[in-house]
Amino acid sequence: MIEDFALQCPIPLDDNPTVQMGHGGGGRMTRDLIEKIFLPAFTNDLLAPLHDGAILPPVGGRLAFTTDSFVVRPIFFRGGDLGSLAVNGTVNDLAMCGARPLYLSAGFILEEGLPIKDLWRVVRSMADAAAAAGVRVVTGDTKVVDKGHGDGIFINTAGVGVIETRLTIGPMSVRPGDAILLNGDIGRHGIAVMAEREGLEFESDISSDCAPLNGPVLALLDGGVEVHCLRDLTRGGLTSALIEISESANLPMRVEEETVSVQDGVRGACEILGLEPFSVANEGRFIAFVPAGEAETALRLLGSGAAVIGAVDPPGNQPPLVRVRTSLGTSRILDLPSGEQLPRIC
């Protein structure tokens, strides 16, 4: 079966062409790859000149600037792929600065032998994700490494956005009494990738939550909510996000475990794999710190799936801790995992 996306590829895929060292050499083969893969997918006015860099119109306001490399394996998984991840990951980092994402760069490190079909599928997915998030890929770079010195495809994206709010969004703005909001259920991205990698079949199909977050964040800001801090729940999951903000703000926090939504399938998979759902990576989930009095408004703006999961406490005499109260009434203290639970999940 030839998939639809493959039919549209300007390089015929019948003979299963692969990436060669020459595609990274800066000569005709490089240009061929640019003209037949990257330009057709990313086409836009700012990309077209193919100069050393993109020239962008003036941006009125503070800028947000961020970067992320994506090395997830396998590159295709239920609910997403390396391409959608590479776009949404950077879009989301910009959104967490309170910025409106505008432009992305895309740097590809390809391993000799990568099927062109896979590259095309990833690049098309990036283009679709960029369109969905309302950003443009305006500049890029491709390098090829010899077989055995890479892993198919790595993508780096950097992003530029404009900060239109006058709020200072970050841990320094978190205040005692702030409500902690979460925009949906957690753990699906990490489990979806692990399932694909290990060939596991769970009772229910678990699909990555990979999604752009600029929509919900700008809904909060445009809706007039006094957002204090935002953080997406990627590597280290909810655990890392809460602990890092607690430590940076030097304020203790508490979370009601039963308010944190976890799909039954994710919970079951975590038990089998010996994982803690709070620490599993997400790619479409974030927490927002807002004044308690604005929590209702914020929930309404975030829509279904969002919940208040906890609150910030006044400073104490000891280093700040994040306490999780279980449905049984007991409580535990969140601890940052030392290394990583799931390697190469994003």
Added chain:
Amino acid sequence: MIEDFALQCPIPLDDNPTVQMGHGGGGRMTRDLIEKIFLPAFTNDLLAPLHDGAILPPVGGRLAFTTDSFVVRPIFFRGGDLGSLAVNGTVNDLAMCGARPLYLSAGFILEEGLPIKDLWRVVRSMADAAAAAGVRVVTGDTKVVDKGHGDGIFINTAGVGVIETRLTIGPMSVRPGDAILLNGDIGRHGIAVMAEREGLEFESDISSDCAPLNGPVLALLDGGVEVHCLRDLTRGGLTSALIEISESANLPMRVEEETVSVQDGVRGACEILGLEPFSVANEGRFIAFVPAGEAETALRLLGSGAAVIGAVDPPGNQPPLVRVRTSLGTSRILDLPSGEQLPRIC
């Protein structure tokens, strides 16, 4: 012997510590790496908050935005290393847009087992290069891939700069009669890396030309030269740069071979390796297209080593070609290499 740079490393290097998978997991090990390697090296006000992205003051003017991944092997070579290359490469791409480079991002893809010493040395080199070029590394990311699925260290940098000139710099502005200037001798970077990689000893020590180009470019612009086009001579060297601009501008060009400076050692090495100096990569060389009447001024601003190497001809009836006239009075037509002459040179 313990080198000076190693003594300053906040992680003791005596037991030759290496990068572990956990350094990429987003937990305590990741934070340790950030706090002991990246922050001490790159320290600046904008980087400090360690948020998802950097928040930058408004920039008055058009922006330039560019990205490049660096996969050169070996990572240390005479005259530079992967770190200086990663900074200068992106600084130079911004300079080629006529921009003043301001901010860089740094994305690291590390292979499990990389000596921390090598990482520290590369990061320190990046910091030195950033200081020399007057740019700040304001945001970053680190991923770790399992042993055998990377190659020690890959670095992506993206850059943001401000365009203060009102000129439109690019192939579309090239005009018949324009002089083509080159800022120094060519071929040293590619040969220096090849020598290191292959363990070759050439008669003379050949050192990479790796250097930031924002200084000379801004000297031209601030000096009032009407710069039409700029291009740095990286992958594909002078050959690719001339052919690409000729094709984009749809104008033929000619170059006087004897005006293009090549060190004797580079020429000899190229003969041994079967390479053409015009097509070897550089990391501190660029060509500038300026009106013939401003060539003298431009040469003076570029300083010693710079030369007028050719000119743009009026359009003809045929596709534009770049002709090289040799010292013997013969002429040849430049042709873009198909794949690459030297893999992983930048």
